[in-house]
Amino acid sequence: MVFKNLTLQNFRNFQYENFEFDKGMNVIYGQNAQGKTNILEALWLFTGAKSFRSSKDSELIKFQETSAKIDLKFFAENREQECTININKSRSAILNGVEHNSTLGIVGKINAIVFSPNDLNIIKDGPVFRRKFMDTCLCQLYPAYLGVSKRYVKALDQRNSILKNLKFNPNMEEFIEDFEKELAVCGASIIKYRKRFVEELNKYLPKIFSGISEGKEKIFIFYDTSAGENEEEFLDSLKKSRFVDMQQQSTTIGPHRDDLNIEINNISARVFGSQGQKRSAALALKLSESAVISEITGNTPIALLDDVMSELDISRQNYILNHIDGWQVFLTCCDIANTKNLTNGKIFEIENGKIKL
Ligand SMILES: Nc1ncnc2c1ncn2[C@@H]1O[C@H](COP(=O)(O)OP(=O)(O)O)[C@@H](O)[C@H]1O
Ligand SMILES: [Mg+2]
Structure with missing residues (x-):
């Protein structure tokens, strides 16, 4: 174009x-x-x-x-x-x-992709910005991803509201299983999409980043999940974390807590990266996103x-x-x-x- x-x-x-x-x-x-x-x-x-x-x-x-x-x-x-x-x-x-x-x-x-100084938050701020980076692109590419994300958020709200009320109404625990099943189905699908997206990004990112840094630095990103690799593992983790979640009154594992880890020369870019490295990494991620979009949409x-x-x-x-x-x-x-x-x-x-x- x-x-x-x-x-x-x-x-x-x-x-x-x-x-x-x-x-x-x-x-x-x-x-x-x-x-x-x-x-x-x-x-x-x-x-x-x-x-x-x-x-x-x-x-x-x-x-x-x-x-x-x-x-x-x-x-x-x-x-x-x-x-x-x-x-x-x-x-x-x-x-x-x-x-x-x-x-x-x-x-x-x-x-088009836009890169502005604000996008540095993908590297330097909390995981919510990295999840947003993945989700924004995935929603553009796959309408089904948007659908499954909405279902996930709904089930999450329902499970959380049971967790909050459980101490007043212990009978509600029997309902939690249905929502956990829905969470596991949708959550596992979200994780799969995101992992595949990270794999796609990884096809382009090292080359682009090494170009920006003249081959002096290596970047590595990986999807870091709290929930397990598939539906069964996720469901199992949800059951195991139910007690902790009851005390926290919220669901502490799942794609809504996951992160995209970004390392430069094997150490966390967020914690140890210089301003220039962070900027280069954010830019390289955006350009890789653009390469993925162009591969998928032509x-x-x-x-x-x-x-x-x-x-x-x-x-x-x-x-x-x-x-x-x-x-x-x-x-x-x-x-x-x-x-x-x-x-x-x-x-x-x-x-x-x-x-x-
Ligand atoms: N609706 C508008 N009508 C007229 N001028 C505007 C309007 N919106 C923003 N501006 C002016 O545009 C300028 C900012 O433009 P911008 O493209 O952000 O500048 P920069 O060159 O720094 O990127 C400011 O002078 C602002 O007053
Ligand atoms: Mg400006």
Whole structure:
């Protein structure tokens, strides 16, 4: 997939601007608060998802205006295509002449991954962020995963509510078994999906990470489950942990407590990684995610990289600028010095919602 041309009208701080993109690397450079991230945000909206920044569509419209329009010409599935998104009170889209009264209608047609400084939380914060990283991608790829996750959460809520009430009402223990069975069925399926996803990521991750770190460092990730390998083991573990769970009044094992362990040179990236290593690992994970999506869907997502350069040393910057092969990249940065080693591609300097000529 290649984005060719973008027009922004009354979008954020852009009144009217047109961008003709390079098929490989596009650097968007400028001082703070000039509109760089706004451009990535506009591109992201063509995935049909909500903005990665604000939840309100009205914030996307230029102050004092009543509507915004963004228009993208792109190449995918061996043909030129065009998508327009109109933003009034809500968002509607026109894809190749076909109108959709919500952008849900275009979900799945245009793929992108976005990487922003926030994504560092995948490496440095609690397991919830790593589970979210896996789940977000799995839900996009497999609708069945979303279904089984919902069933799991429901059964979990039911088991937890019994655990809370058990001391007042000991007879309820007989009901807990049904929910444990449902938890084991759905939980084992979630674990299987996630493990397979981690295996898929592992096909790409070491190479991408070693590219970013110039072969000096090795990354290794594995899915760390508290619940056992299959339905029977999980059910067995649930029974065994029932007593502890009663005291804690919550279910202490299962995919809702699992983690994705990330090690660099055999030690935990979260605990021991430097800022640069964490950033590189998060970026490598995102790019691997993109490789998995492209293997499964046949469409290579666009990579939107927001502010990734600042904490990386020259060689890591160099890799990002010149060696992310096979992806079209949109990269924002504040310091033009970070891009001096760019060999191919295009640089857009942005000032106050305009391309500076
Ligand atoms: N709806 C809007 N209308 C006009 N300007 C906006 C709107 N939303 C954000 N801005 C302006 O956009 C600028 C921030 O753009 P952003 O892309 O985040 O900057 P950066 O170049 O630092 O990435 C700020 O000056 C902000 O005031
Ligand atoms: Mg920004």
